[in-house]
Amino acid sequence: MNYDELLNDSEKLCIKHYALCIKHYAFLLLSSLLWGALVLVSCGTDSHHFKIAGRFLNLNQGEFYVYALDGGNSNIDTIKVQGGRFSREIECTDPQTLMLVFPNFSEQPVFAEPGKSVDIRANAANLKEMEVSGTDENEQMTTFRKRIANVSPPEARQQAAAFIKANPRSPVSVFLLRKFFIMAQQPDYKQAKLLIEPMMKEMADNKNPAFSGSLLSISKKLEALSNAEENTSLPRFAATDSKGRVISTENFKGKTGLIYVWATWNYESMSMQRRLKAIQRKNPTQLQIMGICIEATPRDCNTNADRDTLTWPHICDGQLFNGPLISKLGIRGIGDNIIISKSGRITAHGLPTQQMIDELNRQLQK
Numbered sequence: 001m002n003y004d005e006l007l008n009d010s011e012k013l014c015i016k017h018y019a020l021c022i023k024h025y026a027f028l029l030l031s032s033l034l035w036g037a038l039v040l041v042s043c044g045t046d047s048h049h050f051k052i053a054g055r056f057l058n059l060n061q062g063e064f065y066v067y068a069l070d071g072g073n074s075n076i077d078t079i080k081v082q083g084g085r086f087s088r089e090i091e092c093t094d095p096q097t098l099m100l101v102f103p104n105f106s107e108q109p110v111f112a113e114p115g116k117s118v119d120i121r122a123n124a125a126n127l128k129e130m131e132v133s134g135t136d137e138n139e140q141m142t143t144f145r146k147r148i149a150n151v152s153p154p155e156a157r158q159q160a161a162a163f164i165k166a167n168p169r170s171p172v173s174v175f176l177l178r179k180f181f182i183m184a185q186q187p188d189y190k191q192a193k194l195l196i197e198p199m200m201k202e203m204a205d206n207k208n209p210a211f212s213g214s215l216l217s218i219s220k221k222l223e224a225l226s227n228a229e230e231n232t233s234l235p236r237f238a239a240t241d242s243k244g245r246v247i248s249t250e251n252f253k254g255k256t257g258l259i260y261v262w263a264t265w266n267y268e269s270m271s272m273q274r275r276l277k278a279i280q281r282k283n284p285t286q287l288q289i290m291g292i293c294i295e296a297t298p299r300d301c302n303t304n305a306d307r308d309t310l311t312w313p314h315i316c317d318g319q320l321f322n323g324p325l326i327s328k329l330g331i332r333g334i335g336d337n338i339i340i341s342k343s344g345r346i347t348a349h350g351l352p353t354q355q356m357i358d359e360l361n362r363q364l365q366k
Contacts, residue, residue: 047114047115048091048114048115049091050098050113051090052086052089052098052117053118056085056122061081063079063081063103064078064101064103066079066088066090066101069098069109069175069214076296092112093114094114095112097175098111098112102127105265108145110138111175116134118132118134119132120132130145137171141175148160157188160176161180161191163176168199168201169199173199174218177192177218182218185352203216231347234252234345237325239317239325242293242298242301242305243313247313247315253344256288256340256342256360257341258276258288258289258337258339258356259290259291259337260272260335261326261335261337264295268334269334272335272356273291273310274308279360283364287360287364288312290312290314291314291315292316292326293305294334295316297316300316332350337351339360342363342366347359
């Protein structure tokens, strides 16, 4: 006998109603899941991370690096590029400025916020026109980057000053102040102090901790830079190098001295080191060199220094640009250098590589 024949009309109606309810519930559940997935995609990441994703033209496969400019996550992360695309979530509990370091050794900033994500579009052959969208600050930086792409360095500095004056509360302004007036090859500390004054007034009301932290860091750096200007004495210091040895101001007494900053992912500083090896070999007792290494750990520093047979001490505390020695010596960035005379006075600070070599040779001949 057919099972349907055993059921009366009322029971059949109940079964049909129950089946419709199950289908309706399944539809609602599926819709909720799809909506949840859509929300997650639109948000980009959770509240403790910041997501970087995007696409490069003319770079099908490779990698680039990212580090926090003002502390935060002090590690240097690697972001892989496959098929021209990349995606990476970075731990981020507070707003911070990240620096992207590309295969051609150029650097570009990205302004990170917890729970946010950005989309990057760039031609690897012309990173100056990189587009970063997703947050107001990154879109501001993209607009500024395009505006100065084809102007002269003095014009770019003027544009930076104008932006800072118009946007004293923006983290972008903090970055531009650092880049164009402090870390520049020809810094302008006087202008930097004038520009930072209205920004400091805005600091108390600014709810972005990255703004306040970065601004305070720059303010301290401006003070420290006055301690490492030409014709001043080398500031007294003591530090432990990557092999556990203590090096201090005393090591430079009676010798021509050089303090410089390097990282494996910065071509200019690596090229500088190769040239320094030749000078050190010719002047083993007259020249005291000390490198400040911007690597994640002393082990990374030692691996690269030993591979390149660099015999002089290297300071590597894993704090990137936030280490106490960096601050005390008024270091501006990777590739920065300080030349000290035999009398212990600073004769030059921040020279291009060839000028630095020439000045070292001049001091050694005295």
